[in-house]
Amino acid sequence: MKVEQISVFLENKPGSLEHATRVLRDASINIRTLSLAETSDFGILRLIVNDVEKANKMLKEAGFRVSKTVVVAVEVPDKPGGLHSIMEVLSVEGINVEYLYAFVEKSGQNAVIIFRFDAPEKAIEVLMKNSFTVVEGSKLYEF
Amino acid sequence: MIYNEEFETLPREALRALQVKRLQQVLERVYHSVGFYKKSLDAAKIKPHEIKSIADMGKLPFITRQDLRDNYPFGLFAVPMSNIVRLHASSGTSGRSTVFGYTKRDIETWSELMARSLAAAGLNKNDIIHNAFGYGLFTGGLGVHYGAEKIGASVIPMSGGNSKRQIMILQDFGPTVICCTPSYALHLAEEGNALGVDMKSLKLRVGIFGAEPWSKAMSAEIENTFGITALDLFGLSEVIGPGMAMECLEGRNGMHIFEDHFIVETINPKTGEVLPEGEEGELVFTTLTKEAFPLIRYRSGDVSRLITEPCRCGRTHIKMERVLKRSDDMLIIRGINIFPSQVEAILVAIEGLEPQYQLIIDKVGALDSLELHVEVSDKIFSDSGGVKELQKIEKRILKDMKDYLGIAPNVKLVEPSTLKKTDARIIDKRHI
Numbered sequence: 013m014k015v016e017q018i019s020v021f022l023e024n025k026p027g028s029l030e031h032a033t034r035v036l037r038d039a040s041i042n043i044r045t046l047s048l049a050e051t052s053d054f055g056i057l058r059l060i061v062n063d064v065e066k067a068n069k070m071l072k073e074a075g076f077r078v079s080k081t082v083v084v085a086v087e088v089p090d091k092p093g094g095l096h097s098i099m100e101v102l103s104v105e106g107i108n109v110e111y112l113y114a115f116v117e118k119s120g121q122n123a124v125i126i127f128r129f130d131a132p133e134k135a136i137e138v139l140m141k142n143s144f145t146v147v148e149g150s151k152l153y154e155f
Numbered sequence: 156m157i158y159n160e161e162f163e164t165l166p167r168e169a170l171r172a173l174q175v176k177r178l179q180q181v182l183e184r185v186y187h188s189v190g191f192y193k194k195s196l197d198a199a200k201i202k203p204h205e206i207k208s209i210a211d212m213g214k215l216p217f218i219t220r221q222d223l224r225d226n227y228p229f230g231l232f233a234v235p236m237s238n239i240v241r242l243h244a245s246s247g248t249s250g251r252s253t254v255f256g257y258t259k260r261d262i263e264t265w266s267e268l269m270a271r272s273l274a275a276a277g278l279n280k281n282d283i284i285h286n287a288f289g290y291g292l293f294t295g296g297l298g299v300h301y302g303a304e305k306i307g308a309s310v311i312p313m314s315g316g317n318s319k320r321q322i323m324i325l326q327d328f329g330p331t332v333i334c335c336t337p338s339y340a341l342h343l344a345e346e347g348n349a350l351g352v353d354m355k356s357l358k359l360r361v362g363i364f365g366a367e368p369w370s371k372a373m374s375a376e377i378e379n380t381f382g383i384t385a386l387d388l389f390g391l392s393e394v395i396g397p398g399m400a401m402e403c404l405e406g407r408n409g410m411h412i413f414e415d416h417f418i419v420e421t422i423n424p425k426t427g428e429v430l431p432e433g434e435e436g437e438l439v440f441t442t443l444t445k446e447a448f449p450l451i452r453y454r455s456g457d458v459s460r461l462i463t464e465p466c467r468c469g470r471t472h473i474k475m476e477r478v479l480k481r482s483d484d485m486l487i488i489r490g491i492n493i494f495p496s497q498v499e500a501i502l503v504a505i506e507g508l509e510p511q512y513q514l515i516i517d518k519v520g521a522l523d524s525l526e527l528h529v530e531v532s533d534k535i536f537s538d539s540g541g542v543k544e545l546q547k548i549e550k551r552i553l554k555d556m557k558d559y560l561g562i563a564p565n566v567k568l569v570e571p572s573t574l575k576k577t578d579a580r581i582i583d584k585r586h587i
Contacts, residue, residue: 019540021531023570049542053567056542075572077531079540092569103175 013138014082015149016064020057022079024050032057032076038042039070041053044152045126047113059114060126061084062153083128085152087145090116090123098125098144105138107131124152158274158306159267162415163470170471174418175208177443182215183207185449191218191226192451194378212420213429217439217452220483223253223393227527230581232256232557234447243392244292246560247497248504255294255392256447264444268413269302273467275403275411276361276386278332280307285359286324287335287343288490290314293561294396295366295490299334302398308332315339318346329358335376336490337369337385341521355382361404363388366399366490368479368587379464385478394440400475400528409474416444419473420452421461424482435460437482438475456483472565479587485582488516488523491561495580499529501555505548507535511574514564517584527552527564530571 013119027088028094029048036043036059041095044060064080071078088094102109110128117124129135139146157163182203184191195216196203206215215414219557223231227250232239234256235246241257257265278284284303303310303355311330313321325333336587340362347354357383364374365388373444374385390397399417400410412419421436422429430436438455441452442448447519486493501508511530516523531545531554537543543566552566 020537021536021545021568021570023568023573028570051542051546054569056540056545075575076571077533077536077570081538081540097336 013084013099013140013146013148014043015060015085015147015152017083017126017128018059018061018064018067018071019058019081019082020071022055022057023050024053024055029055029057029138030094031074032071032128035074035076035100041067041070045113045115045124047111047126049111057108061153064153080126082132083126084132084139085147085149086120086125086127087117087141088125090121093121095125098139099141101138101144102135107135107138156274156277156279157469158271163411163472165412167372167471167472170414171209173415174443178209178212178418178441179203179206181441181443181449182451184449185233188450189231191222191231193276195407208540209247209418212418212441212452215452217454218450219454220253220393220456224251228253229256229505232447233449234258236533239270241445242292243294244299245392246491246493246570247557250498251494251497251500253393255396256445261395261445261447265298265395265398266301266305266417268395268416269298270305271302271413272388272398272401273302273306273332273363275401275470276332276363276384277404278303278306278308278361282306282308283311283328283330283358284308284332284334285311285313285321285328285330287313287315287321287333287339288397293491294392298390298396298398299363309527317412318343319350322347322350325357325359326352328463331358331360332363333359333383334363334388336366337364337373338367338489338518338521338523340364340377340385341373341380344377345520354380355546357381359383361386362412364424367463367487368477370479370587373540373587385441389475389478394442394450394453394470395445399440403468403470405468406474408466409462409476410470411466411468411470411474414472417442419461419475421459422454424454424458432461432473434461435494438478438582442576454482456481456485458482484581486514486516486560486583488525493560493562497560498556501559502529502552505551505555507538508532508552511571513569513574513580513582513583515582523585525562525564527566528557528569528574529566530574531568548553 042062043129114125199408239256244254290296359518364384377385389400400412418441420439424437457478460476502510513528515526
């Protein structure tokens with residue numbers, strides 16, 4: 013029920029993001045979704061890709077610092093209150109969200125929210141108990 | 156004015172004779188009281204009594220900063236701790252720092268040397284001295300302080316930092332003399348300008364500067380900005396502290412090394428060969444009168460040139476030019492001495508970090524700025540991959556640099572490729 017995210021360390025300087033996307037293009041990796049966390053002097057590019065192992069390998073070979081992180085993907089209807097319905101449950105259960113980002117499925121019906129939790133197992137349990145659709149990694153990579 | 160007329164104007168022959176006598180005494184003393192010297196003299200197959208002239212000095216082995224570190228903290232002290240009344244130390248983590256002890260008489264000697272220095276700058280008991288050298292383990296602040304009290308001047312023990320307060324005191328207390336690093340003086344002028352203070356309107360007459368290299372252009376700038384005479388003070392904490400050599404008001408060309416207390420030699424840093432006086436080389440100092448922490452042929456790493464021409468001030472002691480170069484990789488940043496190996500030791504002590512780094516030194520306004528670029532190690536990033544964890548490491552590096560080396564660099568984590576582009580660990584963009 014967990015999804016693997018690739019995190020790439022980037023310096024805040026022109027060309028560093030371009031270098032990472034070039035490596036992915038050359039390896040024919042498709043980016044499903046991404047987000048970029050930034051501080052004053054570095055950034056971390058977070059990616060959900062169609063081939064985690066290959067992306068990890070190619071980026072490492074290109075000299076990047078890469079790590080794999082477990083995240084949780086949850087499907088919600090793409091309409092007002094969609095995200096809120098999840099947050100309400102997490103809030104009641106006292107589950108802390110470190111960060112999140114989202115994308116809309118090709119069908120346009122649903123949005124997928126990618127969550128990073130301190131305790132992913134507990135979060136998955138709570139979400140399933142409340143009838144949310146937690147998306148499998150394999151499904152997400154190949155959407 | 157000459158503080159100690161008798162010794163500072165001793166004819167050179169008499170001075171040489173005094174040096175030889177004192178050298179023989181100190182050699183006998185350290186040979187019997189400091190294990191290191193017994194070992195090093197025995198290894199060189201030389202006995203103290205075989206040194207009969209200054210020319211014989213070349214037979215004596217050197218002592219280096221590494222020897223000082225190896226004997227951290229008290230291994231080179233020549234007296235029991237009960238006779239030590241003061242300890243000073245350089246920055247650095249255990250094993251990379253050096254500690255200097257003083258007996259009561261050493262403090263008196265040091266005070267007199269500083270008193271001589273201040274007198275050479277034309278100061279007396281009517282002066283008010285704004286002392287902005289750092290107080291504490293660093294020798295600058297207390298060294299100047301004791302000398303200032305010895306000549307009966309009024310001392311303001313400012314230490315460094317708090318620039319706005321410094322400006323206020325410069326205005327309100329009306330000091331006639333300022334002592335600090337030259338770059339700090341220019342920084343104070345910038346702060347003063349920002350506050351609308353005309354530095355020329357202050358009562359300052361003389362500035363005594365040291366602890367970092369500074370150019371002639373910088374002295375001229377300080378003199379113009381403050382409307383003062385800027386003089387050069389030299390000292391090494393390892394040897395005794397400030398007051399080893401001082402530029403005189405009359406000569407304005409080089410600093411007199413107080414030769415009744417030190418023997419100075421210039422050597423070729425590569426071969427160790429003694430160079431004729433007047434040739435540029437690494438300065439080597441021997442202490443003649445120090446009791447607690449005597450040094451025999453200490454390789455300072457400072458590169459300079461001795462000036463043998465007689466000086467119009469009447470002092471017979473040899474002079475040295477300003478130190479603008481080092482024979483090793485020591486950096487002087489805001490008056491603080493730093494070795495790359497010390498930075499390395501700090502980085503490897505942090506779990507998961509590798510000592511892959513670059514130091515970039517530049518000037519921001521008058522002051523030195525330091526950037527420390529550290530490679531994000533594979534271990535650290537694959538363990539976390541998080542922003543918070545990396546920021547925690549940046550903070551830890553900054554804190555350890557502050558705690559151990561007394562300097563707060565701008566710490567930046569970088570990709571491995573950034574450091575690979577250049578092999579240089581040190582990029583010094585300052586122009587002196």
